[in-house]
Every structure is written in structure tokens, then in C-alpha cells.
Amino acid sequence: MLVEAPGGVQYWQTGLTAWSVGPADSCTFTVMRYVDVAGVRLSVIGLGTWQFGSAEWGYGPDFASGEALRITQRALDLGINLIDTAEIYGFGRSERAVGRAIAGRRDEAFVATKVFPVMPFDPIVHQRAVGSRRRLGIDRIDLYQAHWPHPIFPPGPLFAALGRLQREGLVTHVGVSNYSLAGWQSAERLLGGSVLSNQVEYSLVVRSPERELLSWAQQHDRLLIAFSPLAQGLLSGRYSATNRPGGMRALRPFFLPHNLDLAGELIDVLRDVAAKHDAKPAQVALAWLIRRPNVVVIPGASSVSQLEFNAAAADLELTDEDDRRLSEASDRFRPVTGLAAVPGLVKTRLPF
Numbered sequence: 275m276l277v278e279a280p281g282g283v284q285y286w287q288t289g290l291t292a293w294s295v296g297p298a299d300s301c302t303f304t305v306m307r308y309v310d311v312a313g314v315r316l317s318v319i320g321l322g323t324w325q326f327g328s329a330e331w332g333y334g335p336d337f338a339s340g341e342a343l344r345i346t347q348r349a350l351d352l353g354i355n356l357i358d359t360a361e362i363y364g365f366g367r368s369e370r371a372v373g374r375a376i377a378g379r380r381d382e383a384f385v386a387t388k389v390f391p392v393m394p395f396d397p398i399v400h401q402r403a404v405g406s407r408r409r410l411g412i413d414r415i416d417l418y419q420a421h422w423p424h425p426i427f428p429p430g431p432l433f434a435a436l437g438r439l440q441r442e443g444l445v446t447h448v449g450v451s452n453y454s455l456a457g458w459q460s461a462e463r464l465l466g467g468s469v470l471s472n473q474v475e476y477s478l479v480v481r482s483p484e485r486e487l488l489s490w491a492q493q494h495d496r497l498l499i500a501f502s503p504l505a506q507g508l509l510s511g512r513y514s515a516t517n518r519p520g521g522m523r524a525l526r527p528f529f530l531p532h533n534l535d536l537a538g539e540l541i542d543v544l545r546d547v548a549a550k551h552d553a554k555p556a557q558v559a560l561a562w563l564i565r566r567p568n569v570v571v572i573p574g575a576s577s578v579s580q581l582e583f584n585a586a587a588a589d590l591e592l593t594d595e596d597d598r599r600l601s602e603a604s605d606r607f608r609p610v611t612g613l614a615a616v617p618g619l620v621k622t623r624l625p626f
Contacts (some may be wrong), residue, residue, distance in 0.1 A: 305588060305589040306318075306319065306352060306353030306354065306585065306588050307564070307588045309497070309567075309568065309569075309570060311470070311471075311495055311496065311497045311568060312447075312468055312470055312495050312496065312497075314384070314447065314470065314497075315355075316355060316356045316384055316497070316570055317353060317354045317355050317356050317570070317588070318564040318569075318570050318571070318588055319354055319560065319564070319570070319571060319573070319584055319585050319587060319588045320354060320355075320356030320357065320358055320499070320570055320571065320572040321345070321346065321349045321354055321356065321357050321358065321572060321573075321574075321575065321581065322358050322501060322572035322573060322574045323342070323346070323357065323358060323359045323363060323368045323371065323372055323574065324359075324360070324363045324368065324574060325337075325363075325368075325574050325576065326342040326359070326363060326364055326367060326368035326371040326372070337576075341576075341577060341578070342368075342371040342372075342375070343371060343374055343375040344578050345375075345575050345577070345578055345581045346371070346372060346375030346376065347375050347379070348578045348581055348582065349575075349581055349585070350375075350376070350379055350382045350383060352581075352582065352585045353585075354585060355382060355383055355384045356384050356386065356499075356570060356572065357372055357376070357383050357384070357385055357386065358386045358387075358473070358499065358501075358572045359372050359385075359386070359387045359388075359410075360387055360388035360390070360419075360421060361387065361388065361389060361390060361402060361405065361406050361409075362388070362390045362421065366405075366409050369387060369406055369409035369410050370409045370410075372385065372410060373409055373410040373411035373412070374411070376410075376411075376412075377411055380412060383416075384416045384417065385410060385412060385415060385416045385417070386415075386416060386417035386418075386419060386449065386471075386499075387406045387410065387415055387417075387418060387419070388418070388419040388420070388421040388451055388473075389402045389403065389406070389418065389419070389420060389421060390402075390421045390422070391420055391421065391422065391424050391427075391432055394420075394424055394427055394429075394431055394432035394435070395431050395432075395435065396431065396434065396435040396438060399432060399435035399436065399439070400435060400438070400439065400444075403415065403418060403439050403444050403445060404444070406418075407444060414443060414444060414445065414446055415444065415445045415446070416446050416447060417445075417446070417447045417448075417449050417470060417471065418436060418439065418445040418447070418448055418449070419448075419449035419450060419451045419471070419473060420432060420433075420436070420448075420449075420450045420451065420453075420461070421451050421452070422451065422452050423450075423452065423453055423454075423457050429457070429460060429461060429464055430464050433448075433461055433464035433465045434464065436448045436465060437465050437466060437467070440467075447468075447470040447471075448461075448465055448467075448468075448469050448470065449469060449470050449471035449472065449473065449497075449499075450469055450471070450472050450473070451472065451473035451474070451499075452473070452474060452475075453472050453474075454486075454487075455486040455487055455490055458472050458487070458490075458496075459490075468496070469496070470496060470497055471496065471497040471498070471499050472487060472491070472496070472497075472498055472499070473498075473499040473500075473501055473572075474487060474498060474499070474500065474501070475500070475501055475502045476498065476500035476501075476502075476503065476563065476569070477500065477502060477503050477504065477505045477509060477559065477563065478505070478509055478540065478544075478559050478562060478563075478600060478604045479505045479508060479509065479528065479537070479540070479604065479607060479609070480502070480505065481604060481605075483498055483500075488566060488568070488569070491568045491569075492567050492568045495568075496568065497568055497569075497570065498566075498568060498569045498570075499570055499571075499572055500563055500569055500570070500571045500572065501572055503559065503560055503563050503571040503572070503573050504556050504559055504560070504573055505528055506519075506523050506526060506528070507519060507523065508528050508529065508534075508537060509540075509541075509544060509555060509556055509559040510554075510555060510556040511541045511544060511545055511554075511555040511556070513529065513534060514534055514535075514538075515531035515532075515534045515535050516531075518531065518534065518622075524622065527609060527610060527611045527612075527618070528609055528611075530609075530610065530618045530622065531618075531622070532610060532618060533609040533610055536607060536608065536609055537607055537609070539603055539606060539607070540600075540603040540604055540606075540607050541555065542603075543599050543600055543603040544558050544559060544600070546599075547592070547596045547599065547600065550596070551590055551592070551596075553586075553587075553590055554583070556583070556584075556587075557583065557584075557586060557587040557590055558587075558590065558592070558596075558600070560573065560584065560587035560590075561587045561588075561590040561591075561592050562592060562596075562597060562600050562601075564587070564588065565592060565597060
């Protein structure tokens with residue numbers, strides 16, 4: 275069935291797969307796939323917008339008012355409907371950028387944002403939701419996520435407040451982020467209903483969600499939203515012990531020279547699989563994740579071309595053998611992390 279969306283975008287739609295063809299002035303063609311969870315249909319490739327307006331990562335207001343809008347609108351053109359943001363991203367600038375981008379195209383976007391639960395009590399949570407909704411320019415938040423479990427306050431008041439937001443129609447679905455399985459299950463009991471999703475770090479180098487979260491999500495019709503699916507660029511194959519990233523990423527243990535050396539085997543497998551499929555290592559890393567049922571990914575994008583590059587991963591069909599090789603190489607990657615990584619981080623950051 276041919277469906278036309280605003281902006282001259284056409285979608286050939288059949289079953290759970292939609293072939294998304296951009297406007298006439300675009301030559302990009304990609305196949306977007308979707309996952310159906312708890313009555314919600316989401317693109318397996320979403321758009322993470324943490325960088326919109328975040329000066330600490332090298333982005334600022336000019337990016338938020340220009341390129342960020344073009345990225346988000348192009349995402350909608352390509353059939354990406356999951357747009358993830360948070361009130362803390364750029365201190366509201368990300369939400370404002372998303373709001374400007376989806377104006378006039380609200381029906382094409384499933385908007386997910388997050389409350390940073392500094393004071394997780396009903397009047398404050400309500401006020402924060404109203405603020406996010408205003409910045410986004412929408413009547414209802416599709417998915418409102420608790421950004422982190424609070425280290426001090428019990429979770430009861432927070433989820434009572436989120437339940438009230440649902441009953442009042444300000445929020446459609448409730449989610450969590452960075453929660454353990456026990457925390458996710460407790461959130462459901464306190465809410466008295468489904469907590470649709472858990473947004474967690476998940477990639478070929480961060481496999482911890484597979485211990486408990488993934489199987490529970492699959493068994494209970496819930497969703498894992500994978501952030502940092504490319505390990506902040508480690509899985510792109512661009513970096514090595516002699517070519518480390520700068521800025522904030524240099525503070526992450528994965529980018530220690532020792533760990534970059536250890537990652538060499540995994541990167542080699544990614545390159546080999548990518549060559550077989552006429553793709554790039556980062557696209558293979560995304561494709562490996564979205565092969566898992568009940569998983570969607572939200573890579574960021576600093577340009578329209580990077581957004582299109584990420585979206586193309588939805589059209590990459592890995593074989594079982596590809597999956598096995600990648601998983602086994604991932605299993606063998608044992609980076610130095612935690613306290614053991616501190617001496618290396620200090621050494622690499624000091625000028626002597």
C-alpha cells in the first residue's frame with residue numbers, strides 16, 4: 275500500500291515493514307523496520323537528541339536552531355518515528371529543538387522525554403512534565419521516562435505522580451531509564467500498570483542488559499531502548515591506541531590505549547562482516563542490536579548524512595553466522611573498567 279505523509283514523503287507499507295522513500299530532491303532510499311510492543315509501533319532505529327544544544331559535547335545553540343531541525347525532519351522523512359530527548363539535555367534546548375522540528379508533523383513522531391527526578395514528588399513532577407510538554411509544543415507526551423533511580427528517595431511518590439499524569443492525559447506511556455530489573459518490576463507495581471520501556475546502555479561492548487533485562491522484556495511485551503549503541507564511536511572503527519578521540523570521550527575507559535588495543539579483534543570482525551554486506555562497521559553494530567527482539571536503538575547524529583547512515587542499518591540483514599562471530603568477539607573483549615581504569619585515565623589526561 276502506498277501511503278503519503280506530509281512533505282511529499284511516500285511509504286510503501288506491507289506488514290511490519292515500511293519502505294521509506296525521501297522527497298523528490300533526495301536520492302536516499304532505506305528500508306525502515308518497526309517493532310510492535312504493548313500496542314506501540316516504533317522504528318527499530320530511533321533518534322537520540324542528547325547533543326542538541328549541549329555545549330559540553332561541542333554543540334551549541336546554533337546547532338540546535340539549525341542542523342538539529344534538519345536532522346529530526348529528515349528522520350521523519352525516513353520513517354523514524356522514535357525521537358528521544360530529556361529535559362536535562364542542553365537544559366531544555368534539546369526539547370525545544372525537537373518541538374520546532376516536529377511542528378506540523380506531530381502525528382509522525384513518537385516523542386519520548388525524561389524527567390530528572392531530583393525532587394521526585396507529585397507537584398514537582400507534574401510541573402516538570404508541563405514544562406517538557408510546553409517546550410516540545412505537544413499536548414501529550416508519548417513516553418515519559420524516569421531518567422535515573424533516585425539514590426535516596428524511595429520510588430513510590432515518583433510513580434504515583436507519573437500515574438497521575440497518565441490519568442490526566444498529559445502522558446500516554448511511562449518508562450524508566452538506567453533501571454535494574456528489580457527496579458523496573460517495582461516501578462510497575464507502584465504505577466499499577468505497564469512501564470513500557472527501560473532505556474539502558476547496550477551495545478556490542480556493553481552486554482549487561484542481556485543478563486536479565488532483555489529476556490524479561492521479551493517475555494512481558496516490554497521494550498529495551500539502547501542508548502550509546504555504538505559505544506560513543508568505539509564501534510565505528512575510527513579509533514585506535516594511536517588515534518584516540520578528544521573531549522569528553524577521552525575520559526571514558528573504553529578509549530584508554532590499552533582497551534583500544536584489546537578492542538582490535540572485535541573491530542576486525544565488524545570490518546569483515548561489513549565488507550561482506552557492503553556496509554560500514556557502525557552499521558553492522560546497529561544491525562546486530564536490532565536483530566534482538568524487543569530492542570530499538572537511539573544513536574545520535576551530528577548531521578543529516580550521519581542520520582541517513584544510521585537509518586540504513588535497518589536495511590542490513592545479518593546472517594546467523596555473522597551474529598555468532600560478532601557475539602563471540604564481543605565475549606572475548608575484556609576491557610579495563612571501574613577503579614582499575616583510574617590510573618590509566620589520569621595518565622592519559624595529565625600533560626606529563
